[in-house]
Amino acid sequence: MPAARRRTTSRARRRSSTGARRRTAVRRESRLFYADYRDVSGVKLPSASAARSGADTIEETTFDNFRINPKIDPKKFEIKK
Numbered sequence: 068m069p070a071a072r073r074r075t076t077s078r079a080r081r082r083s084s085t086g087a088r089r090r091t092a093v094r095r096e097s098r099l100f101y102a103d104y105r106d107v108s109g110v111k112l113p114s115a116s117a118a119r120s121g122a123d124t125i126e127e128t129t130f131d132n133f134r135i136n137p138k139i140d141p142k143k144f145e146i147k148k
Contacts, residue, residue: 095120108135 097120101113112133118126 097125107133110135 097118100117100119101115102117103113103115104111105114112130114130116128117124
C-alpha cells in the first residue's frame, strides 16, 4: 500500500516542578495509506484508505462508489432572498 507522509505537531500540556502548566511540542509522523484501486471512468481511484500515526491506526475509510463530474442543477447555486 503506498503511503503519503506528513509530519504533525501536537501540543501537550505538562506541569513543571512548580506546578505551573507549560506547553511542549511533540513531533509525530503520520502516514496515509491507499489500497484497493478500482477503474472509475478510465481513472484508477483507491476505494480504501487508512491514516496511521506512529503504530496506531487513527482512521480507516472505505468508498463504495464514485461519481465523476455529476450533473448539478444550477438552481442549487441561486441565492435565496
